[in-house]
Amino acid sequence: MRTRRLPTTVTALVAVTALFATAAACAPPPPEFYRPPDALPARPGDVVRTVKTSFGNATHVDATAVSYRSTSATGRANYVTGTLLVPKAAWTRGGARPIVSFAPGTQGVGDSCASSTAIPKGTSYQQGAMRQMLNRGWAVAVTDYEGIGTPGDHTYVIKDAEAHALLDIVRAAQRIPGSGVAANAPVAFWGYSQGGQAAAAAAEREASYAPELNVVASAAGGVPSELGALAAHLDGPGNFWFSFLAFAALGLDAAYPELDLESYLSETGRDLLERGRDVCLIDGLPLGAGRHISDLTTTNPLDTPQWQARIAEQRLGTVAPAAPVYQYHGVRDQIIPYEQGTSLRDAWCAGGARVESVDLELADHILGVAVAVDDVIAWLDERFTGQPFTPTCNA
Numbered sequence: 544m545r546t547r548r549l550p551t552t553v554t555a556l557v558a559v560t561a562l563f564a565t566a567a568a569c570a571p572p573p574p575e576f577y578r579p580p581d582a583l584p585a586r587p588g589d590v591v592r593t594v595k596t597s598f599g600n601a602t603h604v605d606a607t608a609v610s611y612r613s614t615s616a617t618g619r620a621n622y623v624t625g626t627l628l629v630p631k632a633a634w635t636r637g638g639a640r641p642i643v644s645f646a647p648g649t650q651g652v653g654d655s656c657a658s659s660t661a662i663p664k665g666t667s668y669q670q671g672a673m674r675q676m677l678n679r680g681w682a683v684a685v686t687d688y689e690g691i692g693t694p695g696d697h698t699y700v701i702k703d704a705e706a707h708a709l710l711d712i713v714r715a716a717q718r719i720p721g722s723g724v725a726a727n728a729p730v731a732f733w734g735y736s737q738g739g740q741a742a743a744a745a746a747e748r749e750a751s752y753a754p755e756l757n758v759v760a761s762a763a764g765g766v767p768s769e770l771g772a773l774a775a776h777l778d779g780p781g782n783f784w785f786s787f788l789a790f791a792a793l794g795l796d797a798a799y800p801e802l803d804l805e806s807y808l809s810e811t812g813r814d815l816l817e818r819g820r821d822v823c824l825i826d827g828l829p830l831g832a833g834r835h836i837s838d839l840t841t842t843n844p845l846d847t848p849q850w851q852a853r854i855a856e857q858r859l860g861t862v863a864p865a866a867p868v869y870q871y872h873g874v875r876d877q878i879i880p881y882e883q884g885t886s887l888r889d890a891w892c893a894g895g896a897r898v899e900s901v902d903l904e905l906a907d908h909i910l911g912v913a914v915a916v917d918d919v920i921a922w923l924d925e926r927f928t929g930q931p932f933t934p935t936c937n938a
Contacts, residue, residue, distance in 0.1 A: 569597040571660035572608040572624075577692040579622035583612045587707065588714025588753075591622065598628055599665030604677055605629045607722070608659050611715035614752075615689065616703040616798045622693050625686040625712045626659045629723045630677050639725035641759075641927045642682040642716060644709045645673060646734030646741035648765075648912065650691065651823030652699055652790055657692035658685050669735075672916050679924060682724050684712040688741075690797055696820055699794030700767060702857050705741035706748040709734075713756055729927050731760040733919060735912055736879065739766035743887065746864035760926035762869040762919045765911050767879050768859040768887035774845055776880055778836050784878045786831030789819055792844070799853050804844065812839030860890025867897045867932050869922045871915050873906030892936035900935045 572594045580591055591610040598604040606628050613623040634640035647669060650656040661667040662685065676683050686708040690697035698704040709732055716724040732749075734742035746761035767773050770791065777788035793816070796804035808816060819830050836843050844850045868891065872884025881902075888900040899922070903911055926932065 569600065569663040569665075571663050572596060576608060576610060577624055577654070577657075579693065583620045583622060585612075586714075587612055587614050587620075588711040588718065590715050590718050593719060596626065596659070597663045598673070598677070599663070599670065601674075601677075603631050605631055605723075606662070607719065609712070609715050609719065611711055613689070613711040614704075614707040616698060616701045621689055621704075623686060623689055623708045623711065624657065624659055624692050625684060625708075625715075626662050627712070627716045627719065627722060627724070628662075628673065628677055628683040628685070630680055630682070632680065634680055634723075636680065636928070639728040640680065640682055640723060641729040641731065642684060642713060642724050643676050643731050643733055643923065644684045644686070644713050644745065645669075645676070646705065646709050646732065646738035646745070647685060647688075648734065648736040648738045649699075649787065649790070649824055651827050652691070652697040652793055652819070653821040653823055654692050655821075656823040657687040659687050659692065669912070672920075675916065675920050679920065681927075682716065682722075682728070684716050686712045696793055696797035698798040699790045700737060700740060700770065700857065701794050701798040702740060702744035702859065703748065704798060705737075706744035707752065709741050709745040710749060710753040710756065714753065726755075727757055729759045730756050731758070731762070731923050731926065733762040733923065735764040736767070736908065739763040740768070740859065743768070743859050743864075743868075743870075746866065746868055747859065747862040750865045758866045760867050760869070760923055761864060762871075762923060764871040764915055764919070765873065765876060765879050765908055766859065766870070766884060766887055768883045770854045770857045771845075771851070773879060773883065774854070777878075781877060781880075782835060783832050784828070785834040786819070786827045786829075787878065788836075789815065789831045789834075790827070793820060795850070795853055802844065802850055802853060807840045807842050807844040809839055809841050815839060860887050860894070863891055863894030863896035867899070867926060867934060869899050869901070869919060871901040871903055871911070871919070873903040873908055873911035875905055876908045876911065878908040888935070895937055897932065897934040897937050899932075
């Protein structure tokens, strides 16, 4: 395990601000882009539609909004959208151009929260990280996840739905004619918070779900690895951030309709559900701040065997990723407790995974978005270029 010291507070805040770097507004994909066709194509990763878009006002990047067939948590074919970003400059560093399947952190659950609508406007809070990857010459694929932009509720923090969306957008990128992403391209996954869960899940699923992909690395930060323990935290000492628990309840209900969330809600809870299912992160956080499950329900669904079983299915660490993993977590994380990171690391290590585990000393969850970006990109570059790797465990 390695400890990373943080920069000064001022420097850290500058780093966070850099991730919000804006550009001239450009039009997002039209509404019809997000509507599924009458019939989906045969294979996961098959492309349905593409629309030329933009990466803010950048002229050195080809940006394409892409919709594609993926797979839900219960194995159904579903319709997912995202964005493929490819530098216009030729790749000259040998071999095929690498691609990073980038998993966004929590955007919210409303259709307007889709990263594919924010990226053209330059307003994604992780746009700075995308820019740094593009400046390395890598292609970057950014999924919107299931149910953001497209019909139905977002399956927030449902690990298999997220993993499939992350894997299938790479397949889609490889199948777009002239995309510049080769079938043998080195592939990495990267995400933080919700995105960290998605990247970790993709790392666990790639060998069985998409074995043809040339996966060389994954990076996962601030990972919610055990939702049962996280729910207890967000309903208790962390309940200033209760909206994340509300998003998760909505996500579970969307993925598994038999859970029937609404049947457990009081009138206050139903009102919050209706107001919350169409909001993005900034508007959604105040809706739940300081709440408890008991404020919103007649019976706590988390006490039932059905909910407990589905929550247990989201646990990470049961499969050891085949490719190396860079796993990092803020020691002072107030939203996803540090122990969620250490338990995931220990489980992966026990399973034989090659993990580099990094503690972000003094970092909370918010600062953790930014302070590790440079280190993650440098680590991914080492994996893409085949440099030696000395993991924390299983060297």
